[in-house]
Amino acid sequence: MESSKLLGYMLGLTLRVFKNQMVSEFKEREIELTIEQFVILSLLNSNCDLIQRDLASQLQKDKSIIVRQINCLLESQYVVRLTNKDDKRVKNLILTKKGFEKLNQMKEIASEVSRKLLTGISENELEIFQNVLLKIQENGGVEEDIFNCGFNQLK
Amino acid sequence: MESSKLLGYMLGLTLRVFKNQMVSEFKEREIELTIEQFVILSLLNSNCDLIQRDLASQLQKDKSIIVRQINCLLESQYVVRLTNKDDKRVKNLILTKKGFEKLNQMKEIASEVSRKLLTGISENELEIFQNVLLKIQENGGVEEDIFNCGFNQLK
DNA sequence: ACTATTAGTTGATCTTTGCAACCAATTTAC
DNA sequence: GTAAATTGGTTGCAAAGATCAACTAATAGT
Numbered sequence: 001m002e003s004s005k006l007l008g009y010m011l012g013l014t015l016r017v018f019k020n021q022m023v024s025e026f027k028e029r030e031i032e033l034t035i036e037q038f039v040i041l042s043l044l045n046s047n048c049d050l051i052q053r054d055l056a057s058q059l060q061k062d063k064s065i066i067v068r069q070i071n072c073l074l075e076s077q078y079v080v081r082l083t084n085k086d087d088k089r090v091k092n093l094i095l096t097k098k099g100f101e102k103l104n105q106m107k108e109i110a111s112e113v114s115r116k117l118l119t120g121i122s123e124n125e126l127e128i129f130q131n132v133l134l135k136i137q138e139n140g141g142v143e144e145d146i147f148n149c150g151f152n153q154l155k
Numbered sequence: 156m157e158s159s160k161l162l163g164y165m166l167g168l169t170l171r172v173f174k175n176q177m178v179s180e181f182k183e184r185e186i187e188l189t190i191e192q193f194v195i196l197s198l199l200n201s202n203c204d205l206i207q208r209d210l211a212s213q214l215q216k217d218k219s220i221i222v223r224q225i226n227c228l229l230e231s232q233y234v235v236r237l238t239n240k241d242d243k244r245v246k247n248l249i250l251t252k253k254g255f256e257k258l259n260q261m262k263e264i265a266s267e268v269s270r271k272l273l274t275g276i277s278e279n280e281l282e283i284f285q286n287v288l289l290k291i292q293e294n295g296g297v298e299e300d301i302f303n304c305g306f307n308q309l310k
Numbered sequence: 311a312c313t314a315t316t317a318g319t320t321g322a323t324c325t326t327t328g329c330a331a332c333c334a335a336t337t338t339a340c
Numbered sequence: 341g342t343a344a345a346t347t348g349g350t351t352g353c354a355a356a357g358a359t360c361a362a363c364t365a366a367t368a369g370t
Contacts, residue, residue: 051348051349052348052349053347053348053349063348063349063350064349064350064351066349067349067350067351068350068351071350087347087348089347089348089349090347090348090349091348091349
């Protein structure tokens with residue numbers, strides 16, 4: 001099996017397609033957040049116990065990146081950062097009302113874009129597709145999906 | 156169907172897993188190219204008629220990015236850039252022997268990484284996975300795969 | 311011939327990323 | 341209980357990646 005060659009190419013291109021569409025939709029509707037920030041808000045909304053360390057490991061990014069992303073979200077008042085009472089090293093991250101509303105707006109856009117990009121793909125194919133993605137992540141050592149932020153839990 | 160929410164998240168995370176593994180392998184074996192450059196060399200090797208415009212559209216990136224990537228590859232003498240005789244606007248890109256050898260070295264690494272990441276995934280699932288990726292790209296308006304740089308054509 | 315288009319290049323600028331150093335709080339090891 | 345190690349978070353800096361607009365040179369369209 002020679003899937004080897006271009007797994008990265010295929011994933012990269014597909015992601016880029018998705019991102020480009022999202023970015024242009026965001027621009028059109030004057031949403032000033034990036035896709036990354038949208039993802040972070042989504043994760044925070046899925047599980048309000050997530051701290052910056054968790055975001056870093058879930059997203060496989062350096063913790064410093066997360067800090068800065070959160071800083072942006074703070075400035076626009078989409079989240080609040082509070083020092084945890086039990087462990088003062090830890091900062092809890094809480095979505096504000098404003099953040100929640102913006103998130104829902106972005107989710108709708110993501111829904112539209114996804115619907116558009118996934119047309120012609122059967123339920124079954126999509127299921128397998130998701131499982132393969134999960135499997136790759138697992139094989140790559142991504143922590144088990146603590147909070148099940150899979151595909152299917154959106155209201 | 157609520158796959159909407161995190162298509163971007165799933166793709167992004169999976170790509171990141173792949174990239175992280177590749178980067179650490181590249182580092183270990185002292186390969187000083189980026190994944191992007193590896194992809195470009197792959198594409199050039201698949202089809203030597205590709206010009207910079209094609210690379211830009213295939214990779215969905217701005218042409219200026221491609222120019223600069225190629226400049227790097229020129230400096231390290233992995234490719235040569237020649238003005239096309241029939242149309243002097245066009246530059247042909249040719250892999251050097253050095254580039255070809257480096258490419259093969261990187262391909263092997265990519266094979267290993269892919270093999271590792273794809274363990275436990277059946278032939279059939281993988282096939283569907285690839286088709287979904289292609290379908291998404293198609294729905295997103297990526298040009299038809301002129302030179303069939305699909306999964307299965309590696310030596 | 312004049313205009314529009316195309317391929318490529320450059321410059322300025324911005325974001326993203328990665329790395330290392332660092333602080334403060336907490337654990338651990340003795 | 342205290343010293344040392346670890347952990348979560350923050351900052352600075354430099355490299356890489358990406359964007360946008362302006363520009364050249366060659367070609368195509370009329």
